[in-house]
Amino acid sequence: MADKITPRSEDYAQWYVDVVRAARLAEYSPVRGSMIIPPNGYELWENMRDGLDGMFKATGHRNAYFPLFIPQSFLAREAAHVEGFAKECAVVTHHRLKLDEDGALIVDPESKLEEPLIVRPTSETIIWDTYSKWIQSWRDLPILINQWANVVRWEMRTRLFLRTSEFLWQEGHTAHATEREAIEETRTMLDVYATFAEEWMAMPVIKGVKTEAERFAGAKDTYCIEALMQDGKALQAGTSHFLGQNFARAFDCTFQNQSGELEHVWATSWGVSTRLIGALVMTHGDDKGIVLPPRLAPVQVAIVPILGKEDTREAVLETARQIARDLVHAGIRVFLDDSDQHRPGWKFAEYEVQGVPLRLAIGPRDIENGVVELARRDTGEKESVAMEGLAQVISATLSEIQRGLYDRAKAFREASTRTADDYPAFQRLIEEEGGFVLMHWDGTAETEERIKTQTMATIRCIPLPGQFEGTDEPGVDPVSGKPSEGRVVFAKSY
RNA sequence: CGGGGUGUAGCGCAGCCCGGUAGCGCGCGUCGUUCGGGACGACGAGGUCGUGGGUUCAAAUCCCGCCACCCCGACCA
Numbered sequence: 001m002a003d004k005i006t007p008r009s010e011d012y013a014q015w016y017v018d019v020v021r022a023a024r025l026a027e028y029s030p031v032r033g034s035m036i037i038p039p040n041g042y043e044l045w046e047n048m049r050d051g052l053d054g055m056f057k058a059t060g061h062r063n064a065y066f067p068l069f070i071p072q073s074f075l076a077r078e079a080a081h082v083e084g085f086a087k088e089c090a091v092v093t094h095h096r097l098k099l100d101e102d103g104a105l106i107v108d109p110e111s112k113l114e115e116p117l118i119v120r121p122t123s124e125t126i127i128w129d130t131y132s133k134w135i136q137s138w139r140d141l142p143i144l145i146n147q148w149a150n151v152v153r154w155e156m157r158t159r160l161f162l163r164t165s166e167f168l169w170q171e172g173h174t175a176h177a178t179e180r181e182a183i184e185e186t187r188t189m190l191d192v193y194a195t196f197a198e199e200w201m202a203m204p205v206i207k208g209v210k211t212e213a214e215r216f217a218g219a220k221d222t223y224c225i226e227a228l229m230q231d232g233k234a235l236q237a238g239t240s241h242f243l244g245q246n247f248a249r250a251f252d253c254t255f256q257n258q259s260g261e262l263e264h265v266w267a268t269s270w271g272v273s274t275r276l277i278g279a280l281v282m283t284h285g286d287d288k289g290i291v292l293p294p295r296l297a298p299v300q301v302a303i304v305p306i307l308g309k310e311d312t313r314e315a316v317l318e319t320a321r322q323i324a325r326d327l328v329h330a331g332i333r334v335f336l337d338d339s340d341q342h343r344p345g346w347k348f349a350e351y352e353v354q355g356v357p358l359r360l361a362i363g364p365r366d367i368e369n370g371v372v373e374l375a376r377r378d379t380g381e382k383e384s385v386a387m388e389g390l391a392q393v394i395s396a397t398l399s400e401i402q403r404g405l406y407d408r409a410k411a412f413r414e415a416s417t418r419t420a421d422d423y424p425a426f427q428r429l430i431e432e433e434g435g436f437v438l439m440h441w442d443g444t445a446e447t448e449e450r451i452k453t454q455t456m457a458t459i460r461c462i463p464l465p466g467q468f469e470g471t472d473e474p475g476v477d478p479v480s481g482k483p484s485e486g487r488v489v490f491a492k493s494y
Numbered sequence: 495c496g497g498g499g500u501g502u503a504g505c506g507c508a509g510c511c512c513g514g515u516a517g518c519g520c521g522c523g524u525c526g527u528u529c530g531g532g533a534c535g536a537c538g539a540g541g542u543c544g545u546g547g548g549u550u551c552a553a554a555u556c557c558c559g560c561c562a563c564c565c566c567g568a569c570c571a
Contacts, residue, residue, distance in 0.1 A: 013565080013566095014565090017564095028563090032562090032563080084570090087569070087570095088569075122571090151571090155569070155570055156495085156568075156569055156570085157565095157567085157568090157570090162571085163570065167571070169571070216571095236570090236571065237571085238571080239571070271571065273571045274571090275571050276571095304530095306530050307529060308529070308530085309529090313529095340529095342532080342533095343528080343529045343532080343533060344529065344530060344531070344532095345529085345530085345531035345532050346531085346532045346533085347531090347532085348530095348531050348532075349531070349532045350532075352531095361530070363529095363530055364530090365530070366530090373530080456567095494570095
């Protein structure tokens, strides 16, 4: 564990890893590219999960579970899907080990599976195989199912939370009778993600559509939310796919409509993952550690009693316990650190690294004055607050921090979003400033590819109307000189 | 898969060029003093130096092979 955090200015990538590990959100596992998520990280994920799950249920979805193993042949059914995922699959080929003559443990060649099994990289195939059995009539539709699961994608390069070979996520898979209803579902879930990102994570996002090159393998349209990290690189925070009838065709999933005709089912899928934890860290973190938005923080207030001399200890502890009880009654997530292991200064630093929104210190001096010291993680401000009515002050401050973090991140994003009218200016902005760059694009994959090769920047999304002032007005693509329907969002990305 | 780097105590590292009893910081254990911004003292535990071979009286150190991991690209939630 790092005891000091590398300043972000020196090397953001290193800062990120240091801060994730120092806050004990994750550590490296013995297996390449996968991570162990200790309680600090997992409790954060649980809070995210609860928030999202509530929103899924509120939009009519139910949870279910499908198998980890997918027969290889399933993956092959949808052409684009295979192409997208074939290169990054963990494959199970045997079901038994044995000891060889030298006593070494080896894979038993006798136990070879007839058909290899893929560890799911995503579950469209197994789910659509199932749906084809569940659906006969229009009366069976829609099916609105979500699953919380782990998936494996054997990425070439990995990074804690942002791209691990195994990750936790939710994947929604819905089946609809009409194209229109499926598209509506796709958009609804995109809105759910955007709302979650902004209202829970305090992370502003751009809603948009992916270009063909960036589209999900097997999708007709991929909608996404894109966030901007503090080093000026973009991060895809969530996606919602309109799958058309692609998977229904591949898995022969039809229903009889009200006129008695057979039709293929319309599909969507959507997901967010533990990547959101990485997004949270990179959006709000500073040189002291991570900064958690109160709405998601597993601990919202850390109470540090300052025990002082022998004769004051009991009084301080008793007061601290009483405050903790009051705050819990007020619905605030509190941790009273009454451990003898460390001195107050150590605890202060520790809760700052961990991003706890508020720290409450109470010592003999405070008790005499009927106050406590309240310190904000986001601004670093400290103030004395009367014990009388403390819970209300804390609740209000937590809300203020939640809002403040969002405003700060939004201001950063706005300051980092620039417009380019010609290609040299675009190149300079991408190279020197980073951030989002809005520029006209002719809509062709050739131009997109050319820009990517020359600048490393990709089209993060074609923003939905209303995301930016004037981006949907037509113009000219400065790279190709061809007409453009509107500006799109370019950035270097994770 | 290309380019770079690193493997030495739980973690972070020095030692390697120039071979000769394996070290530092943090952490850990015991005791004491401490406790309002990462405490201090004393004593202590902990290492087949990634791995296989070679050179040598002698290898963490020199030579060859292998493996693993990290970073920068291509691929991606």
